[in-house]
Amino acid sequence: MTPLAITAMTAVSALGRGLAAHRDALLARRTGLRPNDFDPAVGGWIGRVDGLEQHRLPPSLSRYDCRNNRLAHLALEADGFADQVAAARARYGPGRIATVLGTSTSGIEATEDAYRRRTGDGALPPEFDFAGTQDLYALAGFVRAVLRLSGPAFVISTACASSARAFVDAANLIRAGLADAAVVGGADSLCRMTLHGFQSLELISPAPCRPCDAERAGISIGEAAGFALLAREGTGLALLGAGASSDGHHMSAPHPEGAGAVVAMREALRSAGLQPGDIDWINLHGTGTKANDAAEDRAVAAVFGDAVPCSSTKAWTGHTLGACGVLEAALAAQCMESGFVAGCLGVERPDPEFRAAVVTETVHQPVQRVVSNSFGFGGINCSLVLGAAR
């Protein structure tokens, strides 16, 4: 795969708005999680973004008003991202920039609210706008409207691999000649559906999640939005390769040996023209469940042995579901820029059965190439390779 330049990037999560806030939190080893005050009946801890309830969208885009699009808007305003897209728009033309974003629940929180405000005959309130909120495409429709883009667009929804997969589908469009650049990324926001859903699967940790810990007890759900600008040309950070696979095993449990994850990581390396030893850090999917972390450890050990340090960043941000792919790519970019490995946060005792080189503290060292994993329900696996284009 010819590398695609990542010429701009941004993220908003429980760690704050913009990349500097994320870098600072990683270095300070300071979690963004808090006890679940969004839906206390579910319990556990969450990664909540402050200020979303108060944030206002431009009046002309009021039909898109919902938690998910407000979160996306905060991210578009951070790190001068919208300005950099405007420059690309001037350079390539609005019709030559694609928009491919990932989300698992889009603006369904608005629908949850609308159901609670049903009128006497059971109808939803008349101001409820499905296409602007709950519909999957609402996220891309909104972002395209803000950025004034008119190239090809669609929204990817492959559960927790959504925004990682968005990089792959956007790269396909660019390589097929349908676009010269793409806004990729995604957003997922807190909503009762996912909180109750994961609770019903008994996957929510009562304490802040601690991936790779021997006593880990599940996930902490977070919300986030992140964007990256992919382009044919550019220097610096690049998408060097990508690999993906399906488990074809079970709808909500990973393959125990991580077979699909092995395929995704190997294909990512192959497409980047790299060997396992060329990678400086693996940002694990590392959700904090017993099953995921164990399966992923086996997969990582199968591909990399214990030669490459690996860790999960989800104890900082929570599991941001469809947004985790782009958020964790942004975290990887920060680690590359500042030269450190963000070892797992909150680990008291690493799982003694793990064979991969799990890191549990900050390690200052050059980080030039990163593999970032995202695995989703329905068994979709995606691994991205990020680094400086050679």
Next chain:
Amino acid sequence: MNVPLRASILGVSVWGPGLEGWAASRPILAGEHPYAPSTSPPPAPPILSPTERRRTGPVVRLALAVAHEAAQSSGLPPAALQPVFASSNGDGPVVGSILEALATAEAERVVSPTQFHNSVHNAASGYWSIGAGCRLPATCLGCHDDTWPAGLLAAMAELSAAGTPVLLCCYDHPLPAPLDAARAVGAPFAVALVLAPERGGQLLELSYDPVQAPAPMAPAAPALDELARTNPAARSLPLLAAVAGGRADRHGLRYLEGSLTLEFRP
């Protein structure tokens, strides 16, 4: 500049009201038999084990019915096809049921685990991968009313990048009340194509223009036009009619601010 993308269509399937599979539908879509809409629930997917089959509802069954038939008619092993699944609404009945439960139930556990993993947009694709034993990467997308052109574009771009035959499955099912008033979709409809690097017959060529409006299309039978207007996946009907009739065809599809132009050569 947008270079046209090309593929051969190796397999095709359709499911809709009175369009129950390709064998029954081909003469109707070719204009040889009259079209008579009827309620047509898709069968439980034979490709799944009895346990998994039990967990599927009407939307997963709809998607898998066409995915299975298109894969079979392609002559390629189902596991060798890269899935591209496209749906505007996803699983409306499951999502609607969860929304009801969240709004009314006071008990702590209101969402069943099976319901929750069936609510993800990629549920149908997940069941397909399990049933077909397919370990190839899958992608699942939505684009509101433009889900069919978006799915075609994503599938052709995927084929162009990977060279591996692609199974494009595009399906849409009505949402339950009260959501249906906010998002109206007519009857359930699904289409699937197996697309492969061009090898002669059944050639599909796709061009994209970000600003050009689509060329007008010759109208089909009125009931079929109605279906195309009320179900995003049924915007595939003009292409299906051309494939069914084995006749060359060129038509435009509105896509976002511009259009796709499809050319079919039997």
